[in-house]
Amino acid sequence: MKSGDEELVALAQKGDRRAFEELVDRHKQKAYHIAFDFARDREDAKDLSQDAFLKAFMNLKKFDGRSGFYTWFYRILVNVCLDYKRRQKRAPSDEFDETAMKQVEPSHQPAAPIAPDQHVWVGQFSRKVDDALAALPAKQRTAFILKNHQGLSIREIAAMMETAEGTVKVHLHRAVTTLRRSLAEFA
Amino acid sequence: MAQPSHLMANPCAAFEEDLVLMHYGDLTGTELNALQAHVPGCSGCSAYLEELGKLLPLTVKTDEPSQDFWTHYNRELRAKLDDAGAKRSWGEKISELLQVRWVPVFATAAVIALALTFTIGKGIWPSKDNSPEDEAFMEVLPVAENLDFFKSMDVLDDLDLLEFLGNQSNNNA
Numbered sequence: 001m002k003s004g005d006e007e008l009v010a011l012a013q014k015g016d017r018r019a020f021e022e023l024v025d026r027h028k029q030k031a032y033h034i035a036f037d038f039a040r041d042r043e044d045a046k047d048l049s050q051d052a053f054l055k056a057f058m059n060l061k062k063f064d065g066r067s068g069f070y071t072w073f074y075r076i077l078v079n080v081c082l083d084y085k086r087r088q089k090r091a092p093s094d095e096f097d098e099t100a101m102k103q104v105e106p107s108h109q110p111a112a113p114i115a116p117d118q119h120v121w122v123g124q125f126s127r128k129v130d131d132a133l134a135a136l137p138a139k140q141r142t143a144f145i146l147k148n149h150q151g152l153s154i155r156e157i158a159a160m161m162e163t164a165e166g167t168v169k170v171h172l173h174r175a176v177t178t179l180r181r182s183l184a185e186f187a
Numbered sequence: 188m189a190q191p192s193h194l195m196a197n198p199c200a201a202f203e204e205d206l207v208l209m210h211y212g213d214l215t216g217t218e219l220n221a222l223q224a225h226v227p228g229c230s231g232c233s234a235y236l237e238e239l240g241k242l243l244p245l246t247v248k249t250d251e252p253s254q255d256f257w258t259h260y261n262r263e264l265r266a267k268l269d270d271a272g273a274k275r276s277w278g279e280k281i282s283e284l285l286q287v288r289w290v291p292v293f294a295t296a297a298v299i300a301l302a303l304t305f306t307i308g309k310g311i312w313p314s315k316d317n318s319p320e321d322e323a324f325m326e327v328l329p330v331a332e333n334l335d336f337f338k339s340m341d342v343l344d345d346l347d348l349l350e351f352l353g354n355q356s357n358n359n360a
Contacts, residue, residue: 017268017272020268021265021268024261024264025261028257028260028261028264032252032260033249033250036248036250037247037248040248042250042252042256045250046256046260046263050260050263050264050267053264053268054264054267054268054271057268057271057272058271125245126248129245129246129248133246147211147213148211148243148246148247149246149247153213154208154213169204169208169213170204172207172208172211173203173204173207176207176239176243177203179242179243179246180195180238180239180242183242183246184195186242186245
């Protein structure tokens with residue numbers, strides 16, 4: 001937890017909107033990036049992270065400070081993202097989102113122009129990763145995203161997922177094994 | 188950039204989970220020491236570590252939105268917070284009314300209202316079960332029942348008269 005979050009939370013709990021907006025400013029980028037890792041779409045990530053802030057705002061009085069605001073808030077965010085994935089599974093779309101592909105490319109893509117065959121490969125790989133991540137069970141996906149994409153410690157992930165550190169390690173290992181198999185052709 | 192090779196490393200099953208943690212730098216103590224001693228001599232485990240190092244970073248998709256996006260983000264969120272704040276203030280008012288300290292007040296008021304309804308209200312509000320004709324019949328019914336009584340009384344009067352006439356004739360005789 002960043003220093004000062006406690007004071008801002010205490011002020012926000014007394015009804016100070018500016019204090020809450022300061023908390024939003026501190027955490028919005030990280031929240032957006034976590035939401036993006038789950039949704040892999042800019043608009044959805046924006047909505048999901050905003051929903052998480054709204055839920056936090058509405059439930060701020062229930063926050064008892066036993067865990068840090070950071071852990072409490074990111075737990076809300078992860079749950080919002082998992083709900084979104086569940087809803088998405090209920091209403092699947094086979095349409096390939098060209099705009100999403102153009103909007104965001106994987107981080108490994110070099111700044112210099114790439115050859116057409118490589119461009120195709122990047123697109124195929126990106127789609128395969130999206131599918132493989134979407135196919136992971138919720139807990140494995142959460143553990144993997146928070147570790148691999150966000151670089152959180154096993155302890156932080158366990159606190160957010162409200163589970164034991166050993167369980168997180170098992171989820172992470174299973175996620176990596178499944179992804180490795182799914183992406184074997186690109187290894 | 189990695190190109191498809193269709194080759195997968197085959198690590199020792201006993202170390203596979205720890206190798207994942209080692210890749211992320213989350214392995215410490217004796218487990219780390221054991222793995223550091225094992226990996227250099229094991230082609231499967233070292234190939235697996237190398238593969239994780241190449242493959243897993245590729246699964247990360249990054250997005251760095253522009254400043255305009257964040258300005259819009261803040262404006263939109265502020266509007267949502269305003270809406271939520273307005274809804275919450277109504278909710279708070281209602282929940283304040285339903286708080287524990289108000290329950291005895293509501294309960295007492297309900298008891299008083301019921302008592303007044305069953306006592307004072309009984310004579311004021313006419314029963315809706317009976318029609319006006321029924322009401323009139325109900326008023327006449329006790330009178331009709333009394334008619335039989337009066338008829339009986341008339342018979343008794345007749346008997347008294349006969350007795351009186353009988354006594355009179357006896358006296359004359």
